[in-house]
Amino acid sequence: MPAQLSSLLKNDVIARLERLRVQSRCHFTNRFTGSHLARKGGTSTDFADFRDYAPGDDMRFVDWNSFSRLHRPYIKLFHEEEITHFLVLIDGSRSMNFEGKFQRARELAAAFGLMALRHTERLSIQCLSTRAERLPPCRGRASMNKLFSFLERLEEADETIPLEAAIENALQHHAGRGVVILLSDFLSFGTLRRAFNALYSHGLEILALQILGPTEIDPDITSDFRLVDAELEETLDVSVSGDLLRFYQDHRAAYEEEMRALCQSRSGRFLATSTVDPLETVLFDTLRRQGWIA
Amino acid sequence: MNLSFFTPSAAWLFALVLPLVALYFLKLKRPRVTVPSLVLWRRVLDDQRVNSPFQRFKRNLLLLLQLLLLMLLILAAMQPFFRGADDRVTRMPILIDCSASMAAAAERGGESRLEVAKERVEDLIAGLLPDQQMAIISFSDHASQRSGFTGNKQLLRDALAEIEVDEVPSQIKHAFRMAQALGRGAAFEEVVLLSDGNVAERAELDLPFRVNFQKMEAPGPNIGITACSARRGREDGWEIFLEVGASKGGDYGGAIEMSRVDAPRGETMASELVATGPGQAARLLFRVPGYEARNLKFELIPNTRFDALEADNVAYLTLPALRPLQVHVGSSLASFRHALNAMEKVEVHPRDGVSGPGVYDLVISDAAADLNLGARLRLFLSVVPQGLQDLIRVDTPSANQAIDWRRDSPFLQHVDFSNVMFLEEPVSSEFDEGTLVNRGYQTLVHGARGPLLLEEIDEERVTLHALFHVDRSTFPYRVGFPVFAANLVQHARHLAGLAEARAHRTGILPGFVVRPEQSISVRGPDAREIKLVSGDDGRLPGVSALKVGLYHYEGTGVVRGANLLSLSETSLRQVDAVEFREARVTAEAQTMETDRPIWHWLAALGLLVLLAEWWVFQRRPGGWRAAGRGI
Known part of the structure; x- marks a missing residue:
């Protein structure tokens, strides 16, 4: 039996991930040549369009076949292939310490990172906690071990800073356009509007993946309880009845919609997952169906 | 409420x-x-x-x-609690009718009326509040106090569960007398009477309390045997008469099967069809030879789909073997011997100087020594009883006549003493009827100065004392003499059971004579055993027979049947009101509302x-x- 490359991902998952890549919609690219097609014209082999010839154009790009038929010169345009920067932000707040959410975030970060490295994108990872561990930008398959060892070293947080503040802090150490993959439960009292604006203005397409535990999705409680917030240690007295749980579901769905709207208004995407779902299902079924990876 | x-x-x-x-x-x-x-x-x-x-x-x-x-x-x-009535009572005596008719049901497999009554009492018990007490009295032909006043519901339920149907007619007065007795110890204002209404319409009682008469619903149709008796036929046999009665509300009919009680089931001696209308009765006649004693069972098989009462569908009758009447007549009493010898089925002893069997059915004698002869009927002539010798002496006047006689006496029916002359005259110093009655005698024929013919009152036997001698009177020459002799023979036959036989009714089976101080157990139809001990005179006490069926007197070979034989019970008639001396109690139209604790x-x-x-x-x-x- 071959040794596992990582404790986060099984070998067969890694093998399948190597054939997939993250589908970016915005094509935020950098000036370095890469494997992502840039919006501007370039010198790749992928045909983009025709345009009229203008004096001074490189004669090598004149389409001579069209000239012979139409007796007018046209210039062939090609896509430019540039590099995309993948920034993976892992929520390291204490709320992620429940029901394997942090572990699932690390696994997903490994999966996204692996796909990015496999396609020679730039990858950097930051853990949004007080310790602010970060994986500096790296590229290529050679960085795969660095990726795995970084994620395996990440530990659950003891302290908490607000998610929106942590995102803004992370952007201070980031440079480059691309995709930001935000792995969090997004259970924050503050508003994420400003943080998302900052991400968008940095040229990052937001892919927000909400990770929730089963009891957050479907609380199984009755009677009177005093709920204690794991992050703020605030308390809330709740007398749970059937209707209250129904209202909880309504508000959870509304919160998801709110987050989805927040992302979509910034050309981003949002998806909620449960730690109960197997990782393979999330990666190869849910995310593929949603068009996140292909 | x-x-x-x-x-x-x-x-x-x-x-x-x-x-x-x-x-x-x-x-x-x-x-x-x-x-x-x-x-x-x-x-x-x-x-x-x-x-x-x-x-x-x-x-x-x-x-x-x-x-x-x-x-x-x-x-x-x-x-x-929900208040049942406006005026609450703290003591509540319950009178429950458990006579035979309370076993009747309204439909096949339905509850008997006693069960319905017990359910109502159960409700009353369940509704008892802590300050209320209840006493339960059941009554049939007698009354039984099942429980005194108590608020203990379990005791009351146990007492109620013990109540069973007594297959006897009801006597409502006993129940109210017991309630009156109960009221002397603990006062109460109202009595609840639970009955089917098959009770007497009048009761000679004064009621010191109100009566809440809760009448059960009418039962289904019923047919049953209401009378069973036999008399000696003209030939040597028995003629058995049965009466079959029916309740109102339907057409009735069935078959009467006669069989021996010890015969295998299905082996019948005779069978007769009977049909009767609602509320009417039909009579049947069976004839059986009288040469041997028989215990007979008569079973009515109704042809209706449902018969409300089972107890009246069977009757038992004991018939003795018919034999000549054994009569001892003193040798000097030629007139009596002459009269009796002319009668059929009468053997007069002593005959031709040979003494009789020693046990007689009738003794006629003028000798004081014959007072020791055992017979159910004895006539002594010119012998003043031992107990009256201080009161009566016999003079010998020239002539004496009877002044009056009791014409309703069975011995003096169709006997005329008006022209009879007596040469002996009993004289009583203190001729007072009350004195004679106190000493156990009643006068049948009055003379001018004292009684001529006395009847000694005794449970075991009948003894007549003629304080004159027939041979010293003109009585043998009168038409009344052979009639008097025939009356004696007829009565002797009756006492010996040779003239007629009647089926015993439930209640008390009469005792009979066995050996003195003999211990006997009686096994009834409900398999219960009753121990009896005869007295010094050998007489057994009566047996309480509250169930229809056969009662076996172990060791004696005697089997007696107890029968309901009550037209009132079979008819299942219901009265709507009972008249007391100063009050009329009407059945309540609605079921009694009781307090209901919640x-x-x-x-x-x-x-x-x-x-x-x-x-x-x-x-x-x-x-x-x-x-x-x-x-």
Whole structure:
């Protein structure tokens, strides 16, 4: 039996991930040549369009076949292939310490990172906690071990800073356009509007993946309880009845919609997952169906 | 029905609501559950829907359940009850009719009326409040106090369960006499009478209390044997008469089968079809030879689909073997010997100087020594009884005549003493009828100065004392003499059971003579054994026979049948009112409304609320405990 490359991902998952890549919609690219097609014209082999010839154009790009038929010169345009920067932000707040959410975030970060490295994108990872561990930008398959060892070293947080503040802090150490993959439960009292604006203005397409535990999705409680917030240690007295749980579901769905709207208004995407779902299902079924990876 | 409280003073317990509410809000040590974030929960609790009054109500469901539980318990402690009647009674004697007709049912497989009555009493017992007491008296042809006044419901239920149908006609007066006796120890105002109405319409009683007459519903149709007797036929045999009666409300018919009681089932001696109309009776005649004693069973098989009463479908009759009447007549009494010798089936002893069998059915003698001869009927002539010798002496005047005689006496029917001359005259110094009665005698024929013919009153036998000698009178020459002799023979036959036989009715089976101080057990139809010991004279006491069937006197070979034979019970007639001396008690149109305590329902409801609270609120959350966090 071959040794596992990582404790986060099984070998067969890694093998399948190597054939997939993250589908970016915005094509935020950098000036370095890469494997992502840039919006501007370039010198790749992928045909983009025709345009009229203008004096001074490189004669090598004149389409001579069209000239012979139409007796007018046209210039062939090609896509430019540039590099995309993948920034993976892992929520390291204490709320992620429940029901394997942090572990699932690390696994997903490994999966996204692996796909990015496999396609020679730039990858950097930051853990949004007080310790602010970060994986500096790296590229290529050679960085795969660095990726795995970084994620395996990440530990659950003891302290908490607000998610929106942590995102803004992370952007201070980031440079480059691309995709930001935000792995969090997004259970924050503050508003994420400003943080998302900052991400968008940095040229990052937001892919927000909400990770929730089963009891957050479907609380199984009755009677009177005093709920204690794991992050703020605030308390809330709740007398749970059937209707209250129904209202909880309504508000959870509304919160998801709110987050989805927040992302979509910034050309981003949002998806909620449960730690109960197997990782393979999330990666190869849910995310593929949603068009996140292909 | 009005709601009342037996202990309204317990209402002060409502003050416990205040500490309960205070403790609820003070205590409420909620289990702590650590959750990842309160973001969603805050949004939920800020929701207007959650803060609607109904949701607030639901949020404090625990408090409300506890308040509800407390309310229920306090209400139960106040012992609420629905008042059945406006005037409550604290002592309630219940008279339950358990006569034969109470075994009747309204339909096949239905409840008997006694069972219905017992269910009603069960309701009354269940509705007893702590300050109420009940006494139960059952009555049939006698009354039995099943329980004295008590509030112990279990005792009352046990007493009620013991009541069974006595297959005898009802005598309502006994029940009210017992109730009167009960009232001497503990006063009460009203008596509840539960009966089917198959009782006498009049009762010669003064009632010191009200009577609540609860009449059971009418039963189904019934047909039964109401009379069974036999008489000696003209030939040497028995003629058996049966009467079959029916209740109102349908057409009736059936078959009467006669068989020996010891014959295998299905082996019948004779069978007759009988048909009778509603409320009418039909009579049947069977003939059997009389050369041997027989115990006969008559069974009525109704052809109707349903017969309300079973007990009247069978009758038992014991017939002795017919034999000549054994008569001892003193040798000097030629006139009597002459008269008796002319009669059929009469053997006169001594005959031709040969003494008789020693046991006679009739003794006629003028010798004081013959007083020791045993016979059921004895006539002594010119012998003053030992007990009257200080009162009566016999003179010998020239002539004496009878002044008056009791024409209704069975011995003197069609006997005329008007022209009879007596040469002996009994003289009583203190001729007073009361004195004679006190000494156990009654005068049948009065002379001028004393009684001429006396009847000695005795349970075992009948002894006539003629204080004159027939040979010293003109009586043998009168037409009345052979009639008198025939009356004696007929009565002797009757006493010996040779003239007629009647089926015994349920109630008390009469005793008979066995050896002195003999111990005998009697086994009845319900397999119960009754121990009897005969007295010094060998007479067995009567046996209480409350069930129709055969009673075996072990060791004697005697088998007696007890029969209902009551037209009133078979007809199942119902009276709507009973007339007492100064009051008329009418059956109530509606079932008696009783007090109905509901505290136990409230207590049970409280228990349910407690269980619901425990189930809903004490159940630990499964999901978060499984998560290994919190709580």
